[in-house]
Amino acid sequence: DSGVTQTPKHLITATGQRVTLRCSPRSGDLSVYWYQQSLDQGLQFLIQYYNGEERAKGNILERFSAQQFPDLHSELNLSSLELGDSALYFCASSGEVSGNTIYFGEGSWLTVV
């Protein structure tokens, strides 16, 4: 158990819809990262937040957005969903307590039909 919690574990939704994925980082971790992994594809970095502020942005679509709340949990919002958005979405966290080692959650499976 990495200590990073993601919900929901599985989600099926229709094209055009909007979903929110939630992540609770490890206790004490201030950084949260979001990654996308499509079928048989590598892990693609989407975005990073540090203590509520956006820190780095990767190949995140404009239809996607994220935020980190004062309690440090984070949400990834995916809107106007397309079939190609079907993927595993991973959240990860890091902090000084763990020497900035990044730990990943178990992911949220999103299927767009």
Added chain:
Amino acid sequence: DAKTTQPPSMDCAEGRAANLPCNHSTISGNEYVYWYRQIHSQGPQYIIHGLKNNETNEMASLIITEDRKSSTLILPHATLRDTAVYYCIVRVAGGSYIPTFGRGTSLIVHP
């Protein structure tokens, strides 16, 4: 961050040691070597990291060459549950960084 090169696939017999190589010839002095693995459709799992000394924990050993241009992750007694994709990543110490995952090495442990 320095780029890493790993063989795309390897196999190993159960109970034997699995030695996974990683080349990071452009590594700089303040960069650590990190290893993660991803069992099919699960979240990447941190395994071990090191700077220049060999490291060992309950999961694996990490051997870094003296010139630090390559390293080997050793799973001393591989089990079927070690079948996974193994990623070698190089990053600077401390601070913020974004781990970039390449294709890694797909390790298959067979009976």
